Amino acid sequence: MSKKSNIKCTSKDLEKISRFLSYILRHKPEAIGITLDSNGWVGVDVLIRQAKKHGMQISQDLITEVVRTNDKKRFTLSEDNLKIRAAQGHSTKQVNIAYNEKTPPEYLYHGTATHFLDSIFQQGLIAGERHYVHISIDEKTAVAVGKRHGKPIVLRIKALAMFQQGFKFYLADNGVWLTNNVPSQFLEVI
Template sequence: MQVDTVKISKFLSYILRHKPESIALKLNQDGWVEIETLLAQANQHGKKLTRAVLEHIVATNDKKRFTISRDGTMIRAAQGHSSQQVNLDYSQQVPPEFLYHGTATRFLDSINQQGLIPGTRHHVHLSDDQKTAAKVGARHGKPVVLIIEAQKMAELGYHFYLSDNQVWLTKDVPIEFIKQ
């Protein structure tokens, strides 16, 4: 039997980031859930998922979207949550001088009016390199990379966090700190 790892990865992102309740799953406030519980609930809701497949997806996901606990019993999404079950307590980090945000040109009017806002997610996602930001932007249309004056923001009291998979997070980015 061939396993569609892309489809399962998307399912895991949906469950662990956005709608755990869709398979009657309860995440703790840090986004963790017992792997055995996740497997049981996924299978009960028609998603054939084994521990081996799960571990393969975690190990090979190019974006490192998932984290397995050190003791190997729990899993969570590294970042990107919109679920109200999750309230990750990241420790504040000092960002580099510049961070980057990839988006599509069709969103520029809105960004130029209100800055970067998290929308349904808990944070705005930023990367420390332009290549990654360009890939993110390309997923949404014609890409554009915005330069964020992160160090200036931090000096003025804005908080930055670094997720398990090295994505920079902040609550919002006002337009005065965005350069094109």
Template sequence: MPARKPNERISRFLSLILRHAPDTIGLTLDRNGWADVAELLDKASQHGTPLTLETLREVVAGNDKQRFAFSEDGARIRASQGHSLRSVDLALAPSIPPRVLYHGTASRFITAIRQSGLRPGARQHVHLSADRDTATRVGARHGVPVVLEIRAADLHAQGQVFYQSDNGVWLTGAVPVRFIDFPGK
């Protein structure tokens, strides 16, 4: 397996700390998922991941999915979505989704999705993409990609709430099978 680039390693570290396990390094997130940047740098270094403000800014700016965001004053940082921590509320306003959104997954999960629909799993929300290409890239991370079409407008009309994170990812609760169009169907 090829060695990871340093910024990729830091990005994975930030995903762990800012989405799932801040307590791993003794970091505290506020109720909206924000962490104090100075505290993050200090705690990361204390726990074996030396990190400078310059590197942190580089990782945030260079992340192709814009997974992380700084507060307007640059003093705080958070993950844009994907939290498994139930205590975090990103305080996103409900949004009206487009007619169709896309979900990228691996082919090995299709049988389960046909039976139960899409579930957030350990995360707070199901993640959806506005375009097929992004969904394909997401699905490819986990195996042979399959792109599902989600009839988001119909689901929204039934009362389902949708949010759009700062990096453009659409978030919602469980998606029942009847709102999913499978390839070849």
């Protein structure tokens, strides 16, 4: 916990809060009656108040601790700590973060499960319900992502070649690369 906090909570409690924040800030803010601005921000005080009305007791200290300790760095606090947002992964139509375009490295990686390969090589990587395809800078992270969906497999993306052909890439606050789609000709199994 942060040095200022006297609140005791377990890693299981922090995980529960993190899952709640992911659900609310990425997918269903209306579930607790909040509205995110177009860049995904909501006032921490509003989030705390509305969460309490819906049975979730959180505080500024707990939110700060979840942001600080989340291994995937899913959340960002504003510089003044008055607002919070999910770094990426949105499916809600309330959010349309204006990420800055970046030049990607030569290769990026996407973890998936083997049972998705046929579909991926037919249609490429698509965002589905999310706003962007999420891509990793390293193979290790991609393997971890792939394990969540079944037997993992890693796809190497010829990101720089895509960029040179006009595809746009963005880098989220938490280091996850984003793009609208990845055509199959830029993919290879490694």
